[in-house]
Amino acid sequence: MRKRVVVLGAGFGGLELTSILSETMGDAIDLVLIDRADAFVFGFSKLDVMFGHEMPANSRHPYREIVKPGVRFVQASVRAIDPVDRRVETDEGSFDADILVVALGADVDPSATPGLVEGGNEFYSVRGAETLRDVLPDFKGGPAIVGVCGAPFKCPPAPSEAALLLHDYLVARGVASEISVVMPFGTPIPPSPDTSAAILAAFAERGITYVKDRLVTALDPARKVAVLNDGSEMPYALFLGVPVHRAPAVVVESGMAVNGWVPVDKQTLATKFPGVYAVGDVNSVGTPKAGVFAEGAARVAAAGILAQLQGGDSPAPYAGAGSCYVEFGNHQVGRVDVNFLGGPKPTGTFSPPSDALVAEKKHFGSSRALRWFGREWTAKR
16 A cells, blocks of 8 residues: 655645655655645735736746656645654645655734734735735835834844845836834844845945844834834834744644744654654744755655655754855845855845846756746746
């Protein structure tokens, strides 16, 4: 009888893991991939959509296009997870697993910040990015804040990228605005001083203010002020928020989470429950919540699953390494290569913006689309 692997979540982690298992075992394994959405969207596509560089439809990669040996995609919401018996309840029925992989990511919760829903905007969800695509053309100027409302949060470079791209967008429209970035870090990218210095230099060139070591805890829509965690206030005419992030409620209710996220063995991504792994943003392994790290973790988890099913040596431990592309505005892209688990402390190496990195970022997206969905794709910008 074929072993069944059930994968919850079809983001970077779930897509990469199922691709590896399918390529290696094909129809010899029963792979069930479950996600509530009908399509995948790269995180960087949300910025392209909100600033009008990409049509929303072009950023979507429908899961129905996944045609891989042994893989069955089920569009369903996960209602309950029993990690002891490895049983999953969904609105499309129940699934029992020999091996269960939880890759449900992190949910954003705008309502956790008072006033954000009523008086601001967020750009971390597909819906939020699409809404901003319609909101931004009506912005007439004044103070604009890109503010982080909680930590940890997905893709640490994204708030800085949003500020730089917002500057480009407003200059092109002839709109005057004073842009500020509120971040819970002393520098934009703490593991890489060179990357942080380059971003801060780009801010200085454009008159963007970096407010360090702060979070936005509330908005007062009536007075149009953002309240920070030190009690200070900042006026705004436009607020682009990074909402509070949480593990999905179904994961917390399952008993897998500790202090909000799922603990795992840092070397294998295995949870304390036999036969259950957690990869990507949902875990607390110690890497940033970003797709490239979910992808790397999925490769290690997949290797461990294959060793379990087929025999063989255990995989090399997860290194927590990855490369993040950073939009600097003016059609410039840099890159930071970071390693979080390979040494006594996280380290990062910066590659300055170049035309080669613009092309490399496009290839990053198109190569994943081809690998996971079987078709070429290139962002329009």
